[in-house]
Amino acid sequence: MSILVDNDSRVVVQGITGGEGKFHTRQMVEYGTNVVAGAVPGKGGQEVDGIPVYDTVDRAAREENADTSVVFVPPAFAADALFEALDAPLDLVVAITEGIPQQDMSKVYRKLRETDTQLVGPNCPGVITPGQAKLGILPGNIFESGNVGLVSRSGTLTYQVVDNLTKRGIGQTTAVGIGGDPIIGTDFVDALEMFENDPDTKAIAMCGEIGGEDEEEAASYIGEYMDTPVAGFIAGRTAPPGKRMGHAGAIVSGGGGTGTAESKIDALNDAGVPVGDTPEEVVNHIEGFL
Amino acid sequence: MWMKLHEYQAKGVFADAGVPVPDSKLASTVDEAVDAAEDIGYPVAIKAQVQVGGRGKAGGIELVDNAEEAREAAENIIGMDLKGLHVDRVLVEGAVDFVNELYVGVTMDRNEGEPVAMVSTRGGVNIEEVAAEDPEAIEREHIDPAFGMQPYESRKAVYEAGVDREVAGDVASVLRTLFQLWDDSDATEIEVNPLMITADGDVVAADAVMNIDDDALFRHPDLAEMEDEAAEDDLEAKANEYGFDYVRLSGNVGIIGNGAGLVMTTLDLVDYYGGQPANFLDIGGGAKAERVTNALDMVFSDENVDSVVFNIFGGITRGDEVAKGINEALESFDEIPKKVVVRLAGTNAEEGMDILNTDLVTVEVTLEEAVQRAVEYAEEEAQ
Numbered sequence: 001m002s003i004l005v006d007n008d009s010r011v012v013v014q015g016i017t018g019g020e021g022k023f024h025t026r027q028m029v030e031y032g033t034n035v036v037a038g039a040v041p042g043k044g045g046q047e048v049d050g051i052p053v054y055d056t057v058d059r060a061a062r063e064e065n066a067d068t069s070v071v072f073v074p075p076a077f078a079a080d081a082l083f084e085a086l087d088a089p090l091d092l093v094v095a096i097t098e099g100i101p102q103q104d105m106s107k108v109y110r111k112l113r114e115t116d117t118q119l120v121g122p123n124c125p126g127v128i129t130p131g132q133a134k135l136g137i138l139p140g141n142i143f144e145s146g147n148v149g150l151v152s153r154s155g156t157l158t159y160q161v162v163d164n165l166t167k168r169g170i171g172q173t174t175a176v177g178i179g180g181d182p183i184i185g186t187d188f189v190d191a192l193e194m195f196e197n198d199p200d201t202k203a204i205a206m207c208g209e210i211g212g213e214d215e216e217e218a219a220s221y222i223g224e225y226m227d228t229p230v231a232g233f234i235a236g237r238t239a240p241p242g243k244r245m246g247h248a249g250a251i252v253s254g255g256g257g258t259g260t261a262e263s264k265i266d267a268l269n270d271a272g273v274p275v276g277d278t279p280e281e282v283v284n285h286i287e288g289f290l
Numbered sequence: 291m292w293m294k295l296h297e298y299q300a301k302g303v304f305a306d307a308g309v310p311v312p313d314s315k316l317a318s319t320v321d322e323a324v325d326a327a328e329d330i331g332y333p334v335a336i337k338a339q340v341q342v343g344g345r346g347k348a349g350g351i352e353l354v355d356n357a358e359e360a361r362e363a364a365e366n367i368i369g370m371d372l373k374g375l376h377v378d379r380v381l382v383e384g385a386v387d388f389v390n391e392l393y394v395g396v397t398m399d400r401n402e403g404e405p406v407a408m409v410s411t412r413g414g415v416n417i418e419e420v421a422a423e424d425p426e427a428i429e430r431e432h433i434d435p436a437f438g439m440q441p442y443e444s445r446k447a448v449y450e451a452g453v454d455r456e457v458a459g460d461v462a463s464v465l466r467t468l469f470q471l472w473d474d475s476d477a478t479e480i481e482v483n484p485l486m487i488t489a490d491g492d493v494v495a496a497d498a499v500m501n502i503d504d505d506a507l508f509r510h511p512d513l514a515e516m517e518d519e520a521a522e523d524d525l526e527a528k529a530n531e532y533g534f535d536y537v538r539l540s541g542n543v544g545i546i547g548n549g550a551g552l553v554m555t556t557l558d559l560v561d562y563y564g565g566q567p568a569n570f571l572d573i574g575g576g577a578k579a580e581r582v583t584n585a586l587d588m589v590f591s592d593e594n595v596d597s598v599v600f601n602i603f604g605g606i607t608r609g610d611e612v613a614k615g616i617n618e619a620l621e622s623f624d625e626i627p628k629k630v631v632v633r634l635a636g637t638n639a640e641e642g643m644d645i646l647n648t649d650l651v652t653v654e655v656t657l658e659e660a661v662q663r664a665v666e667y668a669e670e671e672a673q
Binding site for chain 1: 292398400434436505547548550553560561605606635636637656
């Protein structure tokens, strides 16, 4: 078992003819992902590595029975691409694009609330179910199939933790990069709920960071509803207030000081979630759970 | 990221949109400031144009009644160091005789994914402190991004906040204009604190905060032009040029890495092992020689830096390619001014570590070891 993506996912890549889209489609296919179509306005009728390209997502979904989309569309056109994917409709949309204007995302989020589609991202590395399929830009070779679920706001930090897990012989059910933007589709609670309902996931590593209140909400969810053990990590303990640390969403507000690492760590500890001081410590906790 | 406008820039935008602002002039010399004060008529406020909170308390704002005082104030403020920022310019502004100070603003509520309009009768003080100690004192009205602010929503926010009936209509109108501006200019935050109410019942925006979403600047060329003038720190301006996410901090261990979360973690580990991070620098995907050279140039330009830790997780970009980039970059320096510790992980990390030129860098296998070594080097160098 796994969450979000598996062998059966039929994937359409939006932006498949662009440099990134083409490169990562090839990587996804090599990993075993069932990419059935591409969608790029004006490029209908072309092929990329034998994958048919359609002008619209709607057409791609109908012709090829696609149920999932991965979005590599540049930021200026990404909101339009997301509206199109939500309208198709698809079950799952994974938005890799970084730098989508915030007000565009606010409108997409408004639309998302009216649909049954699960959006992951934007500004995320994607989703991978090791040994089955990957959606996005994650390096498949560091993952190993197993029974630990992973959810993270950061790409390379996810890789760091996964690398440590894999090197100790601990595999993963699914890893979900939820993205570093302030407005995202799938949040920690959504991902944790999916892992809780996945019988194969025996433990979960959750990597949060400063900014917003998602980790605090996740902590109360874990405390109230979850049986699967969770170990946490929070990046940005040393971040000064009022400065964005790379990710658009990674900011401790000035004055009131909300979104601090301390508040998140305290909330998680209160919910019985151990939080590692280093990525290695997170892996120690996970090992202890299994 | 976002572009923060200076007060004078934001007030220019407000005035164009029809939000009442006091008469004002920008001055970069003492003589210009005095001339401006004479033109506007006393009393005037002389306000440092730097982007830090609490300018008044720090001596960056003075209220003056005549030319002599104006000269003295301008001499004090122009060239001063305000919370680490050099003051190059002042805004000379007609003082407003107010009876009341309000707060109005529009920002994004990230949890709801929706804009929120805010009104409070507790203006003129740090609103985040008000929010922390008495959240009820701020009236919040969420706005549906699909439809924008409806007039009733602006009235509701103003009445619920307890604004005097005599001025409520005008305040609601200012709020609607601010929302429109927020929407039209892809702002992430717009704030007037204080919005002053005069004895005659006029409303005047005495301060102005306006932050624009960097990711949307491509569709606002007029606002993008203001960016150079809005830049503060020289190194941060340089980072913009190179296209790095960079934040300068006060420590002495320089940090370069890829991916925001991993770079933040590297900072945290420097602190955890007893050192002090000098900066956050995310080099982004890949690590081509040119980007590595630029990143090292950035970090070495910071005179506080005593050592550097380079932490790269190779994902799709292979570790051996990264190592070649690092070698090439380091070989381009005549002399490497500070010790550099490199840690590579992920795809082809071992091949990468074999390639790295150990005459130029110290190689460590784990993140923890690399950080500890860089902290050690910084301590030695600082002595």
